[in-house]
Amino acid sequence: MPENKRKFSLPKQKAALLALEWATAFRPAGSVWVLLLALRGFSLVEIGLAETVFHIVSLCFELPSGLLADLMGRKRTLAASHVLFLLSALLMTASLDTGGVYLSLAASAIGYNLQSGTREAITYESMIQGNQEAGYLKFSSLQNCVYRFSGGGAMLLAGATVRLGWRGAYLLDAGIALIGLAAALCLTEPACPGRDGPAVTWRTLPAALRGTVLGAWDLLRTDCAAVRIMLVNAFVGACATLTGFFLQQRVEAAVAVPALLGPALFVLGLGGGLAGLTVGRLERLPYRAAAALTGGGVLLCALAARGGEVPVLMVSGLLAGLLDDSLQLVSDKRLNERFPSAQRATLVSVSSMTFSLFMIPLSPVVGWWFM
Helix, strand or coil: CCHHHCCCCHHHHHHHHHHHHHHHHCCHHHHCHHHHHHHCCCCHHHHHHHHHHHHHHHHHHHHHHHHHHHHHCHHHHHHHHHHHHHHHHHHHHHCCCHHHHHHHHHHHHHHHHHHCCHHHHHHHHHHHHCCCHHHHHHHHHHHHHHHHHHHHHHHHCHHHHHHHCHHHHHHHHHHHHHHHHHHHHCCCCCCCCCCCCCCCCCCCHHHHHHHHHHHHHHHHHHCHHHHHHHHHHHHHHHHHHHHHHHHHHHHHHHCCCHHHHHHHHHHHCCHHHHHHHCHHHHHCCCHHHHHHHHHHHHHHHHHHCCCCCHHHHHHHHHHHHHHHHHHHHHHHHHHHHHCCHHHHHHHHHHHHHHHHHHHHHHHHHHHHHCC
């Protein structure tokens, strides 16, 4: 019996999806990988090259990962992502030189690519199958909250992670990846109009791939409103993300007591987790008004963040994260309402690529702004 014809339980599906959010974000070693490499004796140049490898691989595999999710199924793709997280952690425990580190980060990058677009697609399709499409925004806000607070919790444990040692820390990450794999295998593949039918085989893959690409291109070519939402959301998101990055350095310089740096950075990253408090009201506004309100707020946060007072820096970082994630959640809902089911993950991946393309030119500009 095809999986999407089996008895579908939305509460169980939601529980598995929330477990996936936790397992993806709560990675103690992954949250301080730069520090762990530095403590192992790797130079800043080598660490910088490792970061470059991660982003090059991520950019190359973003769109193919969305295509894979649409063609082969979202459940399988999410399971594969946690297999790659497991492989990444094991490669890092075995690595003695930069080659092993680069392979580990490449595997991690592809793992995140497989999550991007796939999570949103399976969540939206699950809500449709459970006849709770109207509750998508509320549940995606909860997912975002779990992700942000789990990532913050991993960062808060940075001191304990370092004391555990790099091999022990990455073995812990490997164990968490196994939990994520188990959660993915507990998912039910929801029905997907336009994709139900015979399973894709190697023989039918070229035709299926062509159909998915043409379907996605047709929407991008004809739906100007969806393209505008992608561009505006990506631009605001890139500005807010870069503001958060450079704020970390300013907070580090402004905090008088070194022991308070970890808690300060933890609090700084919690803004996104609070987006659920505002997203309901924001969603009721026309998209242009929502984008203007959040974009203008992020700009004000960037202006205020040039100061040196810790309270101002903390409030700026919290608000920038809250506004960014609020617009992201509203944009996801608007886009999912316009995306066809059979190309949903591919089109969400295109949206993610738009964010990366904005990050490239804006990084030096925002860096200059914070000098």
